[in-house]
Amino acid sequence: MKILVFVKQVPDTEALVEALDDSSLKVEEKFEMSFFDTLAVEEALRLKEKHGGTVTAVTVGPERAGEVLRTCLALGADSVFRIWDEALAPVVTDVFTDSLSVARVLAAVAKHLGFDLILCGKQALDDDAAAVGVMTAALLEIPFVTAVTSVKAEEGSIRVKQKRDGAEREIKCELPALLSAEKGLNEPRQPQVMKVMKAARAKIDAMDLAALKIQADAIISTVKPVSFTVPDKARSISIIEGEPADAAAELVRRLREERQAL
Amino acid sequence: MDFxxxxxxxxxxxxVADMVEKVVEPKAEALDESDDFDHDLxxxxxxxxxxxLRYPEDVGxxxxxxxxxxxxxxxxAHGSFGFATAAMMQCLMGTHFLHRFGSEDIIERLFKPAIRGEKISCIAFTEETSGSDITGTRTIAKQDGDEWILNGKKMWITNGPIADFVTVLATTDPALKTKGLNFFLVEKGMEGFTYGQVLHKLGARGTVTGEIIFNDVRLPADHLLGEEVNKGMEYMQEVLEEIRLMTAALALGLARAALEDAREYARVREAFGKVIGKYQLIRSKFGECWTEFEAAKLLVQKVAWMIQNKIPCGNEAAMAKMFATEMCLKAVDEATRIYGGNAFAQEYPVQRYFRDARFLLYGGGTHEVLKNFLGSRYIGRL
Structure with missing residues (x-):
């Protein structure tokens, strides 16, 4: 099975993000692979180990984004491609991604490389847009199943499960298809040092739009950030005094009536 | 020059940082509380x-x-100081002499499984009355035909009571002092090899540290780890610089953990209407500790470069170990001051850092010994 995995480099969850003004953010230079993408990579590797084939990881991003591809190599990917072009700079920045532009690029990559199955995270941890996967599938005109928690390959098709709030749904879809990974799909492995050192020395090549036969003017920002607002400071903590049973009842009341959380 | x-x-x-964060760090608190060795980890x-890591590819x-x-x-060390000491033992001291002098049988049967994490190794220098002063070694090895007979007791042996094999420093004759020292390989299950008291440590917990006892342990000829008899001191010098350097690296990791936690605390803890990170006296602590951390790191980088390039660095390695340790002791102390009373609660990790840091004072030579050594080197022969 020829599997493609789309991965995205996002700011580390512990990176400091500062609002320079209401229209620009400064992100600390700490990046990592988006969490849901790590699940997609792991699932691709497990499918390959079980059924044979190849795993190719792809990202769209500047040179620093090559690090997530290096991680994919360390984990066991067979090949990686970083797609970058100056024409992409306005639509893929540190703090904003134009999903449709990236989907157009990834759809072109998928056609260029060929595939049986594409895996990606259900959403990126930076913008939570959850858009690139579904848009790419639409552009490729292939089935798309979001937020899968189990994947089983069958002859010419794939059987997946989605779980939410205790409910479960099983779906069968024909290949080729695009699946997005949900938490619980697997527990990503740690890379073997031998592969880490090999990946550390690997040259990560970049492909530009011309190599994918995409006209630069096809990359048009469809949505643009207008302003950023810093969140309010965390709400202050309330201590509910009294007997434990009474305090618990009061907590439930507040969650239900004041926060509508229950 | 490239730093x-x-x-x-x-x-x-x-x-590595990612692996430590996901695999090691979540177990740090439990390791400290139980002081048990986590075999699964x-x-x-x-x-x-x-x-x-440090061994050639042909042996795995x-x-x-x-x-x-x-x-x-x-x-x-940034993730779990206790586990880091066990890992360092396994990577370096516990396996070094097997790789350097081990027969093919020893390499296949013990060394290779050890670097895969399937066997536990350790080294035994310290005795009840000798530590940094290895000339005080009283564990004695007597030759008997092709074999050696080992007698004595070792104390403070990290993972000694649970090790599958131990590299033991012993003398053929205490009167020969450094010229009578040798390393021997002792395997678990050998007759006469037992362990005694298990020590309950202040810090660096999560290893089983204690006494190991040799009572007429008979060792085959290939269990003398050395090409010649009584060259143990020379062989130890080959690796002493690296041991001291890695002890300094432990100090860097622990100091960084303490300073990062203290920084997070200073960013959110409020006193007198503002976060404490806005007060100059708190900033001053970070200013000093950060500077000293960077200085220690530079020394570590320099000594690593010297070892890598086979430049003798006995002095610099001792300096790195001592300076990084003192830097770490200050960092963990300042972290406890920044945490205020919360540093005294076991619910916060800063007390663990504070206790762990004390371990650094002894491994790789006490600072009293190292200062005396460096001072005498600087002054020269009188």
Whole structure:
């Protein structure tokens, strides 16, 4: 099975993000692979180990984004491609991604490389847009199943499960298809040092739009950030005094009536 | 002159830091509380290939440079100091002499499984009345035909009571002092090899540290780890610089953990209407500790470079160990002051850092011994 995995480099969850003004953010230079993408990579590797084939990881991003591809190599990917072009700079920045532009690029990559199955995270941890996967599938005109928690390959098709709030749904879809990974799909492995050192020395090549036969003017920002607002400071903590049973009842009341959380 | 890590080292650091954060750090508190050895964790990290970092590829190692190995030790100490000491023992002191002098049988049967994390190794220097002063070694080895007979007791042996094999420093004759020292391999299950008291430590918990006893332990000829008899001191000098350097790397990792936690605390803890990170006296602590951390790191990088390039660095390695340790002691102390009364609560990790740091004072030579050594080197023969 020829599997493609789309991965995205996002700011580390512990990176400091500062609002320079209401229209620009400064992100600390700490990046990592988006969490849901790590699940997609792991699932691709497990499918390959079980059924044979190849795993190719792809990202769209500047040179620093090559690090997530290096991680994919360390984990066991067979090949990686970083797609970058100056024409992409306005639509893929540190703090904003134009999903449709990236989907157009990834759809072109998928056609260029060929595939049986594409895996990606259900959403990126930076913008939570959850858009690139579904848009790419639409552009490729292939089935798309979001937020899968189990994947089983069958002859010419794939059987997946989605779980939410205790409910479960099983779906069968024909290949080729695009699946997005949900938490619980697997527990990503740690890379073997031998592969880490090999990946550390690997040259990560970049492909530009011309190599994918995409006209630069096809990359048009469809949505643009207008302003950023810093969140309010965390709400202050309330201590509910009294007997434990009474305090618990009061907590439930507040969650239900004041926060509508229950 | 280039102080930057190579791209490979940067990537390695990121991968190790990620592994430590996900695999090691979640167990740090439990390791400290129980002071038990976590066999599953030990095997898991070994299974990833980390214990073979500094050994050549032909024996299953990774053949990384000294700086890269120091990065590993620093990151491990950042996650769990107790586990880092066990890992360092396995990567370095516990396996070094087997690799250097072990027969093919020893390499296949003990060394290779050890660097895969399948066997636990350790080294036994210290005795009840000798530590930094190894001329006080009283564990004695007597030759008997082709065999050796070992008698004595070793104390403070990290993982000694649970090790599958031990590299033991012993003398053929105490009167010969440093010229009578040798390393011997003793395996678990050998007749006369037992363990005694298990020590309950202040810090660096999560290893089983204690006494091991040799009572007429008969060792085959290939269990003398050395090409010649009584050359143990020379063999130890070959690796002493690296041991001291890696002890300094442990100090870097622990200091960084303490300073990072203290920084997070200073960013959110409020006093007199503002976060304490806005007060100059708190900032001053970070200003000093950060500077000293960077200075210690530079020394570590320099000594790593010297070892890598085979430049003798006995003085610099001693300085790095001592300076990084003193820096770490100050960092953990300042972290407890920044945490205020909360530092005194076991619910916060800063008290663990504070206790762990004391361990650094003894491993790799006490600072009293090292200062005396460096002072005499500087003044010269009188």
């Amino acid at each position: 930057a890590y190579t791209e490979e080292q940067k990537f390695f650091q990121k991968v 030990f095997r898991e990290v070994g299974g990833l290939g980390y214990y073979g 190692g990774m053949d990384v440079d000294t700086q890269t190995f120091a990065i590993f030790i620093e990151e491990m």
